[in-house]
Amino acid sequence: MCDAAVSRPNVLLxxxxxxxxxxxGCFGNDTLKTPNIDQLARxxxxxxxxxxAASLCTPSRAAFLTGRYPIRSGMVSRHDPRVFARTGASGGxxxxxxxxxxxxxxxxxxxxLIGKWHQGMNCESHNDHCHHPLNHGFDYFYGTPFTLVNECQANKDPEMNVQLQATYWFYTQMAALLVFSLVLGRTTGLFYVKWKIIAFTASCGILFFISWFANYGFVRYWNCIMLRDHIITQQPIKLENAASRILKESTSFIKRNKQGPFLLFVSLLHVHTPCFTTKTFHGKSRHGLYGDNVEEMDWMVGEILAAVDKEGLRNNTFTYFTSDHGGFLEAREGITQLGGWNGIYKGGKGMGGWEGGIRVPGIVRWPGIVPAGSVIDEPISLLDISPQWLTWLGHPFHKTGTEYWSESSSRRFGF
Incomplete structure (x- = not known):
């Protein structure tokens, strides 16, 4: 790293x-158009x-936020689900x-923080918001406390506990068939059954249906919401304008705080399934919905960087781009793959230690400090990023281990 003095730069993540x-494109793809991110890399x-730090959202993001292994904060589980599966789930x-x-x-x-949180919300009640971003150092939050799932788009097949839901539907249909058979037998005289028994059986079937459908039938309403600080602004989320709202909030934050210094963490909803893409980008890529989503994401990144330039903040802004983990190879819609491509690396999202699930792109821009067009081939972890750039900014992070990139090491990490 250059020794030039840096006075409280803005931070854009x-x-x-x-x-x-x-x-x-800057990481070897020649079939998707990502000109803005490629320019950032140059x-x-x-x-x-x-x-x-992990091949799934919740633990990886916890590590990124804290600079600590997610198991230290209790954000890892050996059992499914290994991420927060509902907005109303306790813990965080x-x-x-x-x-x-x-x-x-x-x-x-x-x-x-603009965009996805996915680090839990509540402790003891549905609205105590003890794990809210505002309790973790953010002055402003606009986004989804959970994540995107197929249920967030009305015309998509369900994603959450699909087999369990199918089992519940089967038993519900069997209960309905039993009631129908009892009524048919009673009315045709095939056999005698008291109406009270039929009514009781029907009531049990209805209660069973309500008990599980209240949980799974309203997933879109309960889980797919947008918040501004503690206030719900959309329930359910409208994916058709989600990208424009995330972008508007991001650029507005930059404009409001151009006197600085500011930290803006843009946690994009792209390119998570269901890969909803606006009409402008629909069908533009050679790789279906996922490719369209990637190219729309690149456009959003370009607009955010343009907002930084418009306010004259480029030279005083530390900019960092990455992904929380690798592409989701198993995401499919029929025969169409909806997940990303992890290059030469095997595996993907959720696949333990396979490198395709944990190898992620990384780009740092800091004019006058980071040499343009350079490449770092040394191993770097998302765990290291926050402690490293905070140290550069003059705000030493806590240390929970040994700093292997020491000043005396010939393999010291630096620019």
Whole structure:
């Protein structure tokens, strides 16, 4: 790293969701158009061996926020689901964890999170919001507390507990068939059954249906919501304008806080399934819905960077782009694959230690500090990023292990 003095630069962090290592032009893809991210790589440094702390959203993001292994904060599970599967689920990133947002907030930065959280919301009740982003160092939050699932798009097949739902439907249909048979037998005289028994059987079937459908039949309404701080702004989320709203909120935050310093963490909903893409980008790519979504994401990144330039903040802004983990190879719609491409690496999202699930693209731009067009081939973890750039900014992060990139090492990590 150059020794030039840096005075409280702005920090812009952009994290894609489920983006494959091989989905960007600057990382070897010659069939998807990502000109804005490619330009960002030319203007900064490309991190070719960057590893996520986990191959799933919740633990990987917890590690990124805290600089600690997710197991230390209780954000890892051996059992399914290994991520928060519902907005109303109890638990989340402990409030006593120190995030990079908390540290910068204490140093006078205005901090904002736009987009996906997925670190839990509540403790004891459905609205105590003890794990809310505002309790983790962010002054402003606009986005979804959960994540995107197929149920968020009305015309998609369900994604959550599909086999269990099918079992419940089967038993519901059997209960309905039993009631129909009892009524038919009674009315035709084939056999005698008291109406009270028929009514009781029907009531049990209805109660059984309500008990499970209340949980799964309203997934879109309960899980797919947008918040501004603590206030629900959309329930359910309207995916047709989600991208434009995330973009508008991001650029507005930059404009409002151009006097700085600010931290803006843009946690994109792209390119997570169901890969909803606006009409402008629908059908533009050579790779179906997923490719369209990647190219729309690239456009969004370009617009956010343009907002930084418009306010004259480029030279005083540390910009970082990455993904939370590798592409979702198993995401399919019929015979169409909806997940990303992880290049030469085997495996993908959720696949344990397979490198395709944890190898992620990384780009850093910091004009005057980071040499443009450079490449770092040394192994780097998402765990390291926050402690490293906070140290560069003069805000040392807590240390929970040994700093193997020491100043005396010939393999020291630096620019």
């Amino acid at each position: 952009i994290m894609a969701d489920d983006l494959g290592y091989g989905d960007l 203007e900064g440094v490309k991190l070719t061996q960057q590893i996520a 990133l402990p409030v006593n964890e120190t995030t990079f947002a908390k540290l910068l907030q204490q140093q006078g930065y205005t901090t904002g």
